[in-house]
Amino acid sequence: xxxxxxxxxxxxxxxxxxxxxxxxxxxxxxxxxxxxxxxxxxxxxxxxxxxxxxxxxxxxxxxxxxxxxxxxxxxxxxxxxxxxxxxxxxxxxxxxxxxxxxxxxxxxxxxxxxxxxxxxxxxxxxxxxxxxxxxxxxxxxxxxxxxxxxxxxxxxxxxxxxxxxxxxxxxxxxxxxxxxxxxxxxxxxxxxxxxxxxxxxxxxxxxxxxxxxxxxxxxxxxxxxxxxxxxxxxxxxxxxxxxxxxxxxxxxxx
Numbered sequence: 001x002x003x004x005x006x007x008x009x010x011x012x013x014x015x016x017x018x019x020x021x022x023x024x025x026x027x028x029x030x031x032x033x034x035x036x037x038x039x040x041x042x043x044x045x046x047x048x049x050x051x052x053x054x055x056x057x058x059x060x061x062x063x064x065x066x067x068x069x070x071x072x073x074x075x076x077x078x079x080x081x082x083x084x085x086x087x088x089x090x091x092x093x094x095x096x097x098x099x100x101x102x103x104x105x106x107x108x109x110x111x112x113x114x115x116x117x118x119x120x121x122x123x124x125x126x127x128x129x130x131x132x133x134x135x136x137x138x139x140x141x142x143x144x145x146x147x148x149x150x151x152x153x154x155x156x157x158x159x160x161x162x163x164x165x166x167x168x169x170x171x172x173x174x175x176x177x178x179x180x181x182x183x184x185x186x187x188x189x190x191x192x193x194x195x196x197x198x199x200x201x202x203x204x205x206x207x208x209x210x211x212x213x214x215x216x217x218x219x220x221x222x223x224x225x226x227x228x229x230x231x232x233x234x235x236x237x238x239x240x241x242x243x244x245x246x247x248x249x250x251x252x253x254x
Contacts, residue, residue: 004218004254005054006230006245009192012238017048023242026054028116028192028231033058034074036102042109055110056190056229059117062087062099063136066122089123092135100140107145114146114190114229116174121153125161137169148190150174152199159183177217178210187226191218195234205236211244215251222253 007026013019020027029045031037046055062075066088079087086093107115123129137147149171155162166173166184173184177191179199193214195204206214214230221228232241248254 003226004222004228004230004248006241006248007054007232008237008241009058009231009233010237012232012241014238017045021048021050021053023238025050025052026056026229026231028056028058028233029110030058030233032103032106033061033118034071035076036060036106039105039109042106046110055112056114056116056231057103057107057110057112059115060099060103063090063096063103064088064117064119064123066120069120089129090117090119090132090136092132092139096136097140104141104143104145108143112145114148114172114188116148116150116190116192118150118174119152119155123151124154125158130161130165133165134169137171146172146186146188148172148174150192156180177221178214182221189221189225189228191228191230193230193232193234193240202234204234206232206234206240206243208243208247211240211247214244215247215253218248219251219253 005026007024009028009030067084086095163183172186173182174190195201
């Protein structure tokens with residue numbers, strides 16, 4: 001039977017990490033997108049967590065986003081404008097490959113099973129970007145980590161291309177299943193929920209009807225996937241995730 005795992009994108013429970021560990025068995029560390037923690041910090045998180053607790057991780061923006069992105073100021077590194085074209089957009093440059101090695105070190109410290117790359121709308125489905133992805137993902141060391149990709153923007157209009165890249169590069173396609181179906185053939189499904197009424201609506205609070213519909217989508221996925229990750233990424237994520245877990249239990253899905 002498929003395994004369904006539910007958690008939040010961040011330590012969303014009042015009381016911090018220790019309180020979170022009592023509520024959930026899974027978290028997506030999202031702060032790593034903005035700035036990587038010190039290795040000692042990651043090792044401390046892992047040491048504090050229960051043995052059965054699982055971490056996933058959002059990849060450092062240095063790899064995926066242009067230095068022109070407003071979030072880059074939180075990256076912890078300073079670069080000159082002359083070197084902007086050596087960062088982001090999966091460019092297979094020395095700088096991006098070194099950024100991945102630092103990212104991988106944190107993944108290993110947390111025993112991360114899945115690392116998620118979220119590309120911005122400005123990363124469009126053009127030849128240069130496609131080539132960058134192909135070289136980057138066939139060059140980097142993965143270890144035992146599964147890699148996942150959440151494309152945004154015009155990629156939504158190119159499902160054929162998304163599926164082709166995911167399958168050829170052995171990547172999990174990350175989606176909000178209340179809006180789109182996962183396209184990769186991977187036996188793991190990874191769902192990130194950003195609210196309804198728009199592609200991104202962090203202020204949205206899921207209704208019972210929304211969560212029942214989500215449970216039906218998950219039930220459908222069980223027929224095709226071995227593992228299904230469901231991560232809430234909205235202001236009410238902890239509350240919504242707990243309500244969703246209760247629905248899954250009532251329905252006998254978990």
